[in-house]
Amino acid sequence: MAVLPIVKYPEPILTKAAREVVEITDEILQLMDDMYETMVASDGIGIAAPQVNRSLRIALVEVDEETGLFEMINPEIITVSGKNVDVEGCLSFPEIYGTVERADNIVIRYFDREGEAYEVEAEDYLARVFQHELEHLDGKLFTDKIIQKIQPEELETYMEENGE
Numbered sequence: 001m002a003v004l005p006i007v008k009y010p011e012p013i014l015t016k017a018a019r020e021v022v023e024i025t026d027e028i029l030q031l032m033d034d035m036y037e038t039m040v041a042s043d044g045i046g047i048a049a050p051q052v053n054r055s056l057r058i059a060l061v062e063v064d065e066e067t068g069l070f071e072m073i074n075p076e077i078i079t080v081s082g083k084n085v086d087v088e089g090c091l092s093f094p095e096i097y098g099t100v101e102r103a104d105n106i107v108i109r110y111f112d113r114e115g116e117a118y119e120v121e122a123e124d125y126l127a128r129v130f131q132h133e134l135e136h137l138d139g140k141l142f143t144d145k146i147i148q149k150i151q152p153e154e155l156e157t158y159m160e161e162n163g164e
Contacts, residue, residue: 001037004052023149048136059133075110098146
C-alpha cells in the first residue's frame with residue numbers, strides 16, 4: 001500500500017464528474033487500499049478518487065471504529081430528508097473551513113470491493129460525510145456551499161461554542 005499525493009484545488013479533476021467503475025479489477029482494489037492509507041496518513045475521515053487524481057466513482061468513509069469503513073464503488077444518494085448546518089473541511093482545501101447546509105438523513109446505494117450491492121441509511125454526521133465525498137464524484141466542492149467561513153485559528157473555539 002502507498003500514500004498517494006492529495007490533489008489540491010484548483011486542479012481541474014476536482015471539478016469534473018468522475019467516471020463510473022465498470023469492472024472491479026486488481027488495480028481498483030489496489031487504488032482503494034492506497035486511498036485508505038492516504039486518508040489515514042492525512043488524518044481524514046473520507047476521501048474520493050478524484051482527490052488522488054483518479055477520475056473514478058470510488059469513495060471511502062470512516063468516521064469512527066463503531067461505524068467502520070465504507071468502501072464505496074459507484075455510490076449514489078437515493079433519498080434525502082431534513083436539513084442541518086455544520087462545519088466542514090476538506091483534504092483538497094487545507095486550512096479552509098466553513099459551515100455548510102446538508103441533508104440530515106440520507107440513503108445511499110453502492111457496491112463494495114467484492115461487487116456486493118448495499119443500501120445504507122445514515123443520519124447526522126455520517127450523512128454529512130457521505131454527501132461531502134459523493135459530491136466530489138460529481139465535481140462539486142464544499143467551498144461552493146459555504147455559508148460562513150471559519151478561520152483555522154477560530155475552528156476550535158467554534159466547535160466548543162457549538163457543542164461539537
